[in-house]
Amino acid sequence: MATVQNSVEAKGIVVALKGNAWLVDPDGSRRLLKVGDEVQEGQRVVTENGAELELSLPNGQQVSVASARELLIDATLLGTAPLDATEAALKDLNSGASDLAQALAAGGDLLTELDPTAAGLTGGEASDSHGFVRVLRIVEAVDPLSIGRGPDDVTNDLNLYVGTATGLAEGEVPPVPGITLVPTITLDANITANDIINQAEAGQNIPITGVVAGDAKVGDTVTLTVNGNTFTGLVQADKSFSIEVPGADLVADPDKTIQASVSTTDAAGNTASASDTEGYQVDTAPQYPRSRWMPTSQQTTSSTKPKQTKTSPSPASSQAMPRSVTPSP
Structure with a gap:
C-alpha cells in the first residue's frame, strides 16, 4: 500500500x-x-x-x-x-450497471444474479465497492x-472542541500532567550575631531570616516550627523572608533546631514544597562585666617581687644586759 x-x-x-x-x-x-x-x-x-x-x-x-x-x-x-494514495482512487462505479441490464434482459432474479450488498453481520464482498470506510x-x-x-x-473554523478535566470548578485551570515544580528554601546560618541565644535575647523576639529560590515565588507562605509552635510569613519581592520567633520558644526548643518549609502552586494547579533546618545554641548564664581595676596585691607578677630587707637592731636601741653588783664591805 x-x-x-x-x-x-x-x-x-x-x-x-x-x-x-x-x-x-x-x-x-x-x-x-x-x-x-x-x-x-x-x-x-x-x-x-x-x-x-x-x-x-x-x-x-x-x-x-x-x-x-x-x-x-x-x-x-x-x-x-x-x-494512503490508493484511498483517493475511485473505482468505476458504473461497471455494475451493465450487469444489472443483462440480468433484467435475461429475466433473471436480481437477488441471485448480483453480488449481495453490505448488509447483515458479515456484509457483502468488495467486488464493486471500496474496501475501506473513512x-x-x-x-x-x-x-x-x-x-x-x-x-x-x-x-x-476547524470546529475544535476541547473539554475540561472532571472534578474541576467552572473556570478552574486543570493541572498539567508531567510538570514538576522544584522550589527551594535556605535559612540563614546565624539567628543572632554569634548564633547563641543569651539571657537578654531569651526575652526578645528573634527575627529568623532566609531566602527561597527555584519555582518558589513572591507571596508564597513560609512556615517555621520551633518548640512545637508554628510561625508564618510571606516571601518578599527579593525572594527573602523574615519571621519573628519569641526567644523563650527558641530557648525551650528540645533539639535547638528550626524547621522551615515553603509551599508553592502555579496557575495550572501544580503544587510542591521544600524544607530546610538550622541549629543554634543557648547560653542564658548571667554575664558580669570584667573590672578594669584589680587589687594591688593581685597586680604583682612573678617578675616583680617585693624586696625583703633585714634590719639589725642598733646598739642604742638594744636592751641593756643586767650586770651583777656586789656591795663593798
Missing part, C-alpha cells in the same frame, strides 16, 4: 494571545507563549483561566483555544499524517464547550 507523507516539518504559529498560555514539551518542561512563537508536533498548548489563544496552521486555517483548555499538537492537526470528521457540539467564532470565520 503506497503512502505519501509530507517531509517538510510543519509548524503552527501563535497569531493572537490574550492572557497567559504555556507550551509544554513531551519531557514536561514548559515555557510561556507569546505572539510569533511556533508550536510543533508532540507539544501541548495550555491556557490559563481567562486567556484566549489563536494558532495559524500550515494549511492556512485558524484554531482558537479558549480559557482553561489544553490542546495537543499532533500530525492530524498540522496536516502531516501519512495518507470517517472524515466527528463534530460534537456540546454547549458551552464549543469555541465561539465570529460569523466571518465560520467557513475557516
Whole structure:
C-alpha cells in the first residue's frame, strides 16, 4: 500500500494571545507563549483561566483555544499524517450497471444474479465497492464547550472542541500532567550575631531570616516550627523572608533546631514544597562585666617581687644586759 507523507516539518504559529498560555514539551518542561512563537508536533498548548489563544496552521486555517483548555499538537492537526494514495482512487462505479441490464434482459432474479450488498453481520464482498470506510470528521457540539467564532470565520473554523478535566470548578485551570515544580528554601546560618541565644535575647523576639529560590515565588507562605509552635510569613519581592520567633520558644526548643518549609502552586494547579533546618545554641548564664581595676596585691607578677630587707637592731636601741653588783664591805 503506497503512502505519501509530507517531509517538510510543519509548524503552527501563535497569531493572537490574550492572557497567559504555556507550551509544554513531551519531557514536561514548559515555557510561556507569546505572539510569533511556533508550536510543533508532540507539544501541548495550555491556557490559563481567562486567556484566549489563536494558532495559524500550515494549511492556512485558524484554531482558537479558549480559557482553561489544553490542546495537543499532533500530525492530524498540522496536516502531516501519512495518507494512503490508493484511498483517493475511485473505482468505476458504473461497471455494475451493465450487469444489472443483462440480468433484467435475461429475466433473471436480481437477488441471485448480483453480488449481495453490505448488509447483515458479515456484509457483502468488495467486488464493486471500496474496501475501506473513512470517517472524515466527528463534530460534537456540546454547549458551552464549543469555541465561539465570529460569523466571518465560520467557513475557516476547524470546529475544535476541547473539554475540561472532571472534578474541576467552572473556570478552574486543570493541572498539567508531567510538570514538576522544584522550589527551594535556605535559612540563614546565624539567628543572632554569634548564633547563641543569651539571657537578654531569651526575652526578645528573634527575627529568623532566609531566602527561597527555584519555582518558589513572591507571596508564597513560609512556615517555621520551633518548640512545637508554628510561625508564618510571606516571601518578599527579593525572594527573602523574615519571621519573628519569641526567644523563650527558641530557648525551650528540645533539639535547638528550626524547621522551615515553603509551599508553592502555579496557575495550572501544580503544587510542591521544600524544607530546610538550622541549629543554634543557648547560653542564658548571667554575664558580669570584667573590672578594669584589680587589687594591688593581685597586680604583682612573678617578675616583680617585693624586696625583703633585714634590719639589725642598733646598739642604742638594744636592751641593756643586767650586770651583777656586789656591795663593798
